[in-house]
Amino acid sequence: MAMMPKRVKHRKSQRGRIKGNATRGNTVVFGDFGLQAVEGGWIKAQTIEAGRIAAQQYVRGEGRLYIRMFPDKSVTSTPLETRMGKGKGEPDYWAAVVKPGTVLYELGGVTEQQAKICFARLAHKMPIRVRLVRRRAV
């Protein structure tokens, strides 16, 4: 089941712009390795789930996977062959707004080699360029 908020203030949101780099959520906090976004974009809830499954299948019971993003933006769309006007479309899917530098996923309890393979599988699912980062000592 794809992720989405339990309660929202408004059903629909404006599109917005992704400006600047991530100043929060840009370090590895829970695990030992992280998958960091190199560019910004929207990541669909279904894509997040696809990445989770791809990583979980590789990790099995050995390591622990953490998802560091949440799809809290509703994206609307108008049906095909609709005439202009008649207002904003209905919510189509939920997406996470990702700035460059955001850590998307984290892995703990695995070796670096395992993390590399796991994140390589996961990176194929992502619509943006990503890279592997390690926990910082200082």
Added chain:
Amino acid sequence: MSNKESFHVQLRDVKGTRKSRALRASGLVPAVLYGHGQECVNLTVPVKEVDAMIRHGSRVVELSGGITETAFVKEVQWNAFGTDVLHLDLTRVNAKELVDVTVRVELRGDAPGTHQGGMVNHVLHELEMMCPASDIPEKIDLDINHLELDQSITAGEIDLPKGATLVTDKSAVIVQCSEVHAQPEETGVVDTSAEPEVIGRKESAEEEGSE
């Protein structure tokens, strides 16, 4: 114990974003030195020496060149990607002075609990402690060779270096071995029609109805 690095610093009289960026482009990292009731001094440190300090895990540095002092690296500012150091905060320090420092905890060994269907969960990766500036450990090795299933090791059980006192809560769990929970199976069907509850919507609808 972590090695003491040396920084060949220069006094810095330029301030501000643009000039700091120009310094970084020329291979220098802006830094500031303060503490012990003395005046604040602006410095530059070669980026190669900063990288070496981070690579070796040193926290106490010997300053030479523009100023001669022993300093403790209080804070390191990184860019958004964690690739480049933007700024250093250095405080004057004596060898015997107690400093508040965070030290990373590394797990060593193989927990027997993992062979009983458990998984090692490293909860707390860093410990905060007060220790003499001359004896700051680079890391703390935690032996988990006796960690059975459903057992945990708390911060209070860790052997600290001589002269160090723990600041982190003693009951804080560092590592635990717990049973692996089965992951929810993927049904392949995604319910896209479900929508979250809209806050305040029901109340306003009732009000309209009553009027």
